[in-house]
Every structure is written in C-alpha cells, then in structure tokens.
Amino acid sequence: MNTGSVYKYYSFKGDYHLQKNQSFYNRFLFAWNGLRSTFKQENSFKTEVVLAIVASIILFFLKAEPIWWAIFLILMSSIMALELVNTAIENTLDRLHPEHNPQIGLAKDCAAAAIFLMCVISVVVFFIFLYEKFNI
Incomplete structure (x- = not known):
C-alpha cells in the first residue's frame, strides 16, 4: 500500500498525528482514501x-x-x-x-x-x- 497517498488530500507539514483534530471533511477524505486504496490494492x-x-x-x-x-x-x-x-x-x-x-x-x-x-x-x-x- 502506498503509505504517502493520504498526503495528497491534506498537508500535515510533517506531523501526521495532526490528523486527529482535522475537520469532518478532511477526516472523510482520509477514510475514503483508505477504502479506495484498499479496494485498488487488496x-x-x-x-x-x-x-x-x-x-x-x-x-x-x-x-x-x-x-x-x-x-x-x-x-x-x-x-x-x-x-x-x-x-x-x-x-x-x-x-x-x-x-x-x-x-x-x-x-x-x-x-x-x-x-x-x-x-x-x-x-x-x-x-x-x-x-x-x-x-x-
């Protein structure tokens, strides 16, 4: 799985743990990226x-x-x-x-x-x- 693919939706400026406090929209994009990536690769x-x-x-x-x-x-x-x-x-x-x-x-x-x-x-x-x- 391409672990860097989530970064195309949001820039964390090198601090991945900041994902926790993102907007609902950004969290939705993270989840969607997980579904999409898993479907493509698994x-x-x-x-x-x-x-x-x-x-x-x-x-x-x-x-x-x-x-x-x-x-x-x-x-x-x-x-x-x-x-x-x-x-x-x-x-x-x-x-x-x-x-x-x-x-x-x-x-x-x-x-x-x-x-x-x-x-x-x-x-x-x-x-x-x-x-x-x-x-x-």
Missing part, C-alpha cells in the same frame, strides 16, 4: 465487495425479509471492516519490521483468521437463510 477486498453484491442480488430475488437484510449488512460490513483493519495491521508491520519474524507473521495470521472466521459465519448464516426460505 484482491481479498475486491472479492468481498463482489460477493456482497452477489449476495444482495440473491436476497433481492428471493424477497428476503428485512431481518435478513439487517443480518446481511452487519455480516458483510464486519467482513469488510476486518479486511481494512487487517490491511492496516499488515502495512504497519511491514513498514516497522520488513524482515521475516515469526511473531510478526503470527500477528498477521491472527488478523487474517478474524476475517476467515467472519466469512465462515456468514456462509453458515446464508445456509440458514436458504434453509428457512426453502424449508430444506
């Missing part, structure tokens, strides 16, 4: 966005009740939020400790495992939805 995030769109289409055509839409939105946004956190962790650790280290590797693996766990839970919930919908 294949997993792209896949999750595509799967969320596919799942939305399936829910729409199967006329899912509002509770299923709410569950879906919570699960999909949780997966994508975890992917963003994972990307932040990986980029930070790669920057601070570029050489191979087993403890750094474990930290990255744990962050990836959190995403995997949410994906498994989402698949299980999707099958519960199908079971309820079709009384399989």
Whole structure:
C-alpha cells in the first residue's frame, strides 16, 4: 500500500498525528482514501465487495425479509471492516519490521483468521437463510 497517498488530500507539514483534530471533511477524505486504496490494492477486498453484491442480488430475488437484510449488512460490513483493519495491521508491520519474524507473521495470521472466521459465519448464516426460505 502506498503509505504517502493520504498526503495528497491534506498537508500535515510533517506531523501526521495532526490528523486527529482535522475537520469532518478532511477526516472523510482520509477514510475514503483508505477504502479506495484498499479496494485498488487488496484482491481479498475486491472479492468481498463482489460477493456482497452477489449476495444482495440473491436476497433481492428471493424477497428476503428485512431481518435478513439487517443480518446481511452487519455480516458483510464486519467482513469488510476486518479486511481494512487487517490491511492496516499488515502495512504497519511491514513498514516497522520488513524482515521475516515469526511473531510478526503470527500477528498477521491472527488478523487474517478474524476475517476467515467472519466469512465462515456468514456462509453458515446464508445456509440458514436458504434453509428457512426453502424449508430444506
């Protein structure tokens, strides 16, 4: 990930911690930059966005009740939020400790495992939805 890309939206004059007290607009730009950069550079995030769109289409055509839409939105946004956190962790650790280290590797693996766990839970919930919908 290009760590300097956020600077094109706002000049910190060398003091990155000043981001904390920026205007709402600038903070929005920081968040948007994170989403955009992650989408461009992380294949997993792209896949999750595509799967969320596919799942939305399936829910729409199967006329899912509002509770299923709410569950879906919570699960999909949780997966994508975890992917963003994972990307932040990986980029930070790669920057601070570029050489191979087993403890750094474990930290990255744990962050990836959190995403995997949410994906498994989402698949299980999707099958519960199908079971309820079709009384399989």
